[in-house]
Amino acid sequence: MSKHEKNVDQHVGELLSGLLDGELTQQQRQLVKLHCEICIECRENLENLRELRQRISDSRLSELGEDLWRENMNDKKVTTPRSIGWLMLIGGLLAIAGIFLIAFIFSGEIHIGMKVIIIAIYGGLATLLYSVLRQRLIEQKTDKYKDVEI
Numbered sequence: 291m292s293k294h295e296k297n298v299d300q301h302v303g304e305l306l307s308g309l310l311d312g313e314l315t316q317q318q319r320q321l322v323k324l325h326c327e328i329c330i331e332c333r334e335n336l337e338n339l340r341e342l343r344q345r346i347s348d349s350r351l352s353e354l355g356e357d358l359w360r361e362n363m364n365d366k367k368v369t370t371p372r373s374i375g376w377l378m379l380i381g382g383l384l385a386i387a388g389i390f391l392i393a394f395i396f397s398g399e400i401h402i403g404m405k406v407i408i409i410a411i412y413g414g415l416a417t418l419l420y421s422v423l424r425q426r427l428i429e430q431k432t433d434k435y436k437d438v439e440i
C-alpha cells in the first residue's frame with residue numbers, strides 16, 4: 291500500500307553493522323536511515339549495536355588508561371607527594387597518640403581499669419584509621435574498572 295509499510299517489510303538488520311562501520315553506499319545509508327525512522331525494531335537494533343561497540347571501544351580505552359596509570363605509578367611523580375602527605379599526617383597523629391598512651395600507661399595516678407579503657411579507645415581509633423586507608427586504596431584500584439562491564 292504505502293511506501294512506509296513496504297519498507298517495514300524489508301528489515302535492514304544486515305546493513306546496520308555496515309552502517310556503523312561506514313561500509314555502506316550513499317544509497318544504502320539512505321535506505322537504513324529511512325527505514326529506522328519508521329521501524330522501531332531496526333532502530334533498537336541499531337542503538338543496541340552502537341552501544342555494544344561503544345562499550346568495546348570504551349574498554350579498549352580503559353586498558354590504555356590502565357597502562358598509562360601503571361606508568362605513572364612507576365614514575366612516582368603523581369602519587370608520591372600525596373603518599374608523603376598521608377604518611378606525615380598519620381605519622382603525626384600516631385606520634386601524638388603514642389605520647390599520650392605512654393603517659394597514661396606509666397602514670398601511677400591512673401587506675402588500671404582506666405588505662406585499659408584508654409588503650410581500647412586508641413586501639414579503636416587505629417583500627418578505624420586503618421580501615422579508612424584500606425578502603426581508599428581499594429577505591430583507587432577499582433576506580434579504573436568501575437565503568438567496564440562486559
Ligand SMILES: [Zn+2]
Nearest residue numbers: 301302329332
Ligand atoms: Zn525494520
